[in-house]
Amino acid sequence: EYVRKVTGRAEADRFFNYPYAALEEALVNAVYHRSYEEREPIEVRIYPDQILINSFPGPLPPLGKDNINKTIVTSHKYRNRRLGDFLKELHLTEGRCTGFPKIRRALKRNGSPAPRFDTDADRTYFMTTLKVHPQARAAALKARPRVGEKVGEKVGEKLSANQNKILELIKAYPSISASKLAASVGISSRKVEQNIAKLKNLGLLKRVGPDKGGRWETRD
Numbered sequence: 451e452y453v454r455k456v457t458g459r460a461e462a463d464r465f466f467n468y469p470y471a472a473l474e475e476a477l478v479n480a481v482y483h484r485s486y487e488e489r490e491p492i493e494v495r496i497y498p499d500q501i502l503i504n505s506f507p508g509p510l511p512p513l514g515k516d517n518i519n520k521t522i523v524t525s526h527k528y529r530n531r532r533l534g535d536f537l538k539e540l541h542l543t544e545g546r547c548t549g550f551p552k553i554r555r556a557l558k559r560n561g562s563p564a565p566r567f568d569t570d571a572d573r574t575y576f577m578t579t580l581k582v583h584p585q586a587r588a589a590a591l592k593a594r595p596r597v598g599e600k601v602g603e604k605v606g607e608k609l610s611a612n613q614n615k616i617l618e619l620i621k622a623y624p625s626i627s628a629s630k631l632a633a634s635v636g637i638s639s640r641k642v643e644q645n646i647a648k649l650k651n652l653g654l655l656k657r658v659g660p661d662k663g664g665r666w667e668t669r670d
Contacts, residue, residue: 452586467586468501471556472565476578478542479549480505482534483576493634497618499587501580504634508573518567521554553578561585568636575633612637613645617654617668624665 454463480492484505495502509518510527528534537543553565557580566579581587609617615635619626628646632639649655654669 452583454585465560465562465583465585467582468580469556469560469562472553472560472562472580473501474542475549475552475556476503476565476580478537479578480576482537482543483509483529485529490630495619495622495634499582501582502634503578503580505576506574506633508569508576510573513569514573515569515571518569553580570633570636570638577634577636609649610645612641613649616642616645617649620655620666621668624667626666 451464451466456463477492477494480503484492485507488506490506493502493504495504508514510529534543543549550565550567557563557565560583562583563581566581568577568579569575612635616631619631619634623630626634628639628642632642635642637645646655650657656667658665658667
């Protein structure tokens with residue numbers, strides 16, 4: 451929580467890096483709507499300027515890539531109704547398509563940027579992006595520089611946002627597959643391969659071992 455004094459006013463401005471209600475709702479949505487036939491866990495990626503919550507697969511129709519970020523979204527299909535009933539008993543969900551609006555309201559009240567929801571054309575993943583409060587962003591980035599920015603300075607070339615994310619994910623999960631990188635970053639597998647090729651050419655990334663069973667190594 452940040453507290454900022456305002457000249458000429460008794461009340462101070464208060465805001466959080468991320469409002470609790472938005473984080474809670476995003477995580478509950480991931481638990482509620484993921485498929486438990488898939489072995490992949492819910493992923494929570496914490497960066498200096500944003501939090502990504504990723505689950506598999508993507509949303510059920512009529513939600514899709516083209517309408518998932520619309521202000522008004524109506525969907526009445528649920529994968530896990532029994533789990534939904536349990537979450538209702540815990541007062542964690544309503545099961546009435548109120549999750550997206552609740553996240554937006556919590557962020558707006560906190561003065562935070564609007565959320566971003568992403569999936570691909572085949573609905574293979576669902577990712578929620580929550581941006582840090584803009585007044586806290588500068589302090590967070592200063593306290594923990596991004597991997598790509600530190601390495602990029604050494605080679606004299608600034609990396610793209612996607613390349614930064616790929617490096618950060620690989621550093622955290624050296625055995626991560628290209629398909630998982632594509633889902634987590636929100637780009638196609640072909641784009642991931644192109645970015646990896648560039649990072650390898652820059653000497654920032656190398657493959658150790660075979661394609662299956664091997665791992666990635668980054669240069670610090």
